[in-house]
Amino acid sequence: MALKQYNPTSPARRGLILVDRSALWKGAPVKSLTEGKRKTGGRNNKGHVTSRGIAGGHKQRYRYVDFKRRRWDVEGTVERIEYDPNRTAFIALVNYGTDDAGKADVAYIIAPQRLGVGDKVIAGKKTDVKPGNAMELGQMPVGTIVHNVEMKPGKGGQIARSAGTYVQVVGRDRGMVIVRLNSGEQRYIRGECMATVGAVSNPDNANQNLAKAGRNRWLGRRPLTRGVAKNPVDHPHGGGEGRTSGGRHPVTPWGKPTKGARTRHNKATDKMIIRSRHAKKKG
Missing domain, CATH: 4.10.950.10 (Ribosomal protein L2, domain 3)
Known part of the structure; x- marks a missing residue:
């Protein structure tokens, strides 16, 4: 995705730089994979503010994303790439065919870079090293770029889920895999943990300039006093x-x-x- 720059036709447009999302799906998300989402305003169950700087924001629906990728050896086809208001990365709708009841078996996954509509993805113990394919870390070649990395087998991906992030497999040792994170940290992860090949989509998210305070308020962010x-x-x-x-x-x-x-x-x-x-x- 490229960046869009706007002409300064008003003060709010001066300096405005946003990600061009024209190639994304323009319709509604799959209703069965979404749920209503309530705003907290940063308050806990007693009404006390526990997270400052949170309030307002546009109404959102939560999308259920498959972070576990445990539908092994079932090939799916990417139907579309969608915007997700709950995260900086884009999500991809994957169709795995039909289930026993004859209904479409679909799921959302985090969309990696270079994954397009019509591409095939598959998860398993060992698969081809292609963007969107998921497999165990212990089966990946050294040097592979991955995202959505589990820290406990079966728990679901926790590392490298934000826009543009990735983890690199740099070695193996005693049944463990050594990975290098974006921060420069190197750590051991068990070889049975799943990860998805490729870097997360929307790397230009960090280069946006919102240009006005109101655009931050739409995202649910309040100003913080020094x-x-x-x-x-x-x-x-x-x-x-x-x-x-x-x-x-x-x-x-x-x-x-x-x-x-x-x-x-x-x-x-x-x-x-x-x-x-x-x-x-x-x-």
Whole structure:
């Protein structure tokens, strides 16, 4: 997909750069694969704001996406590529024929780059290395670019699902597969975990310029006030005479270190990390 630039016919159009989605399906999604979605406004079940900066946004329907790809050795045909408001990547509708009741057996998958309408995709223990095909990581050749990578067999893909992301298989060791993530982190993943060949579609998503605050509000994002612009009662950076920069150690409103300070610790999967994503920053 290419980027669309607009002429400055109004202030909201000046600088506007969006992804050209003219090649995507223009109709409604498959109703049986969707569900109504309620807005939370960032509130929990007690009505308290637990995620700031969330409110409004256009009404959305959730699309059920097949992250597990466990329909093994059944070839499917890509019917269309669709926009999904719930994620930055595009999704592909795959038709696997008809089921026992004679109804069309269809599913949504995350669309990889270079996957088009009419292409065949298949999932299995070992398949051809083609965009959209899914197989076990242990069966993939070293150097393969993959996405939608499982961390536990059968749980469904968790790594590299956002637009333009991918993971590279860089080696094997003791029944485990070594992968390199976009962040530079290298880690072990079990060889029985599934992954899909190719990089995720819509890589130009990061190059968009929304050009006006309202376009962010359509996406359900509210503006966030800087801590240094607040009073001391509202934020650790607040207060001070005149304009102040906020002190030596930047923190969140609740005093947790931020802007690069590491807060991750005691994770069960830390033992699977070979090289931290922070290693390149130490040199």
